[in-house]
Amino acid sequence: MRYIFVTGGVVSSLGKGVASASLGALLRARGYKVTAVKIDPYINIDAGTMRPYEHGEVFVTASGAETDLDIGNYERFLDLDIPVGSNITTGQVYLEVIRRERAGDYLSQTVQVIPHVTDEIKRRIRAAGENAGAEIVLIEVGGTVGDIESLPFLEAIRQFRFDEGDDKVLYLHLTLVPYLGTSNEFKTKPTQHSVATLRSVGISPDIVMVRSKEKLPSDITRKIALFTSVRENRVFSSYDVNHVYEVPLALEEQGLGKAVEDLLGLERTHPNLGVWQNAVRVIKHPQREVTIAIAGKYTAMPDAYLSMLESLTHAGIANDARVNIKWINAEELREGDLEEQLGDADGILVPGGFGIRGIEGKIRAAEYARTRLTPYLGICLGMQIAVIEYARHVAGIEGANSGEFDEYAPHKVIDLMPEQLEMDGMGGTMRLGDWPMQLKAGSTIAALYGIPQGGTVRERHRHRFEVNPAYTAQLQAAGLEISGVTPGVAGRGAGLVESIEIPGHPFFVALQAHPEFKSRPMRPSPPFAGFVAAALAGKEGGRAVASPVNADAVEANAAQGNAEA
Structure with missing residues (x-):
């Protein structure tokens, strides 16, 4: 497996999830088996008990995991079901390390962040890739570089290059270049400081992706390349677009897919981006x-x-x-x-x-x-x-x-x-994940799913x-x-x-x-x-x-539902 680690700097909510998902879409369009992992440095075990106003929606996977909303972006962009274990939190990691310590797995050892916590983080990342049968694993590290709670995760991903080798690991850093209207200029200093902070924990980015209001002019790209020691053709502009489905096309146009192919030693392949081109066409016109x-x-x-x-x-x-x-x-x-x-x-x-x-x-x-x-x-x-x-x-x-x-x-x-009367506690205790639905013959909903005669489909709960x-x-x-x-x-x-x-x-x-x-x-x-x-x-x-909009997909859903009901 190859591993692509996506980190962020300067401010939160820059769009690391969309950037990671867009890169995954470009790799999927090249025929690679891709999966994605989201690391959240909060102490919650999962996102299920968080307030939607603060954290956004809770996305539920087929296996019943209550996860961060970025997992939803991954599923939509990659067109696959993200397997269990792909949303890693500080709470999960420490709970497992403490469980193992109590069980005697670390007898005679002093349990520490390094190597015990970092080893558990690495184990979970590898397991997520293996569960998905992936060739390429995208790992988004939540928060921003410099956050105290992110440090164990940054140390763990730093060790990956040492463990796996240079040609198996790629670091992509997403940062911000603000535009000051008063002086009519893009400011690169936040990006320089962000990359310097990342280097201070031992990680040098291979690719720098810059969030900005508009596409960066070439002189700003050259300046960022010079001050971050990243090649100019590996500095990409993730500028504002009307809809997130334009992002894969904008990044492919700049050569992101080719840069990743070169850095990971992948064969050069022409991507099939017809789905995204059609989506953007309808959204715009x-x-x-x-x-x-x-x-x-x-x-x-x-x-x-x-x-x-x-x-x-x-x-x-x-x-x-x-x-x-x-x-x-x-x-x-x-x-x-x-x-x-x-x-x-x-x-x-x-x-x-x-x-x-x-x-x-x-x-x-x-x-x-x-x-x-x-x-x-x-x-x-x-x-x-x-x-x-x-x-x-x-x-x-x-x-x-x-x-x-x-x-x-x-x-x-x-x-x-x-x-539910027998449930103890609130986290992970609802009816969750994929469950079958037996649809009544002749009903509107049966016709929508393409089985007017009735049948079983599966949806998440x-x-x-x-x-x-x-x-x-x-x-x-x-x-x-x-x-x-x-x-x-x-x-x-x-x-x-x-x-x-x-x-x-x-x-x-x-x-x-x-x-x-x-x-x-x-x-x-x-x-x-x-x-x-x-x-x-x-x-x-x-x-x-009432009629199905995609007969093949509906038939596949119905077949899965009938087989598993």
Whole structure:
């Protein structure tokens, strides 16, 4: 295996994840087996208990790991499922070292950061590459060079070149070149200091990638090369673009792929970048456009809904359309404001989330979509919201609510899953990862997945509450269609409710799962693609016909679901 380590300097949130994912896309386009690892220097075991406003979304892998959102970028750009163990945190590393010390694995030794902690870090990086069967492993080190918490990880990656050899290891450093409008010049001093700090821990970068507002002029590139001792043709400009899917093309145009081939001794190969070229074409020059209202509570932090936003972009690409987002703060959505806030939306989406804040506003959004025949897509909590609204206003179940919001509600149509009652602690204890969904023949969602006759597909989950089976018969009698269930759940009758829809509505579909986690630019999520198609049809005065947007991908998903159900 070859290893590419990506570090960052000057400031956080420069875009190391997108840079790493873009480089991975260029290598994948050359036919290499690539995987990616994200190192997070925080002491949390995983990202599952973090606040979305501070950290962004929690991305869930197929194996059920709750990870940093950059893992989602890797999956979307590389078009693969990142295997277990690819999000390494300080908490995981120290927990394992302490466990081994207590078990006597280090008898007679003084356990120290070097070599015990650094050896565990290196073991985890190698294991992630082996689990993926990768030829090239991309490793992003979170934080910035100079952070105290990053030092053990930087020492570990420094040792990699000593362990593996020069031709097996590459260091890429991402830094910032600010532009001062008052003096009309790019300032390279932060980059010089950042590289000097990296060298102080024993790592000399092979490639310097610079974040800037605009593409750097050649004289600035030469200056950076001179002061960082990196060849000029290995200094790359990661300048601002309209959408992240332009980044791989911009970096390939500058020669990043060829530089990596040379540094790692890889064969020169012409990449196939058709997927990215088509995505950028649609994003820049769409044939149509549509407006989707998102009624959520983390609207001030869009990264909390990153995968969902990307899925809408993918759906737009599939429909040759630009998807405009209208953010609706569910906490402020009042009865008298519905028409003003939602009336110009072509579709309404209620995303997942936790806690009682904004719940009544989300219920109003679902009711508006149902009664105004506006296309609706509910994701996880968005499905539970739709069930509560339908129970209250159609099925006549007065006081219907979720046990999450009101444990004394007279009718908990949404309640805690029985197995959750036995759980101890909060981290990693939800229903997580890939689970099968048995889709009802003739339903809208079955048609979206390309199996109108019914069948099983798999989607990722992250929840503790579900539709209470004690109320499903009453809801169905009132006209709500349960179009998907979890098959084969012992002692649970028809199984957990996985999806619902309203017959006769132009498009009213909601899922307990998070299909956004499996959506890719080249393989958009069927529910999202169908939702955007329905919104476009409603805007244009027609009605969408539920059909899969990528038959091969849908068939593969269905085959996997049937095999593993």
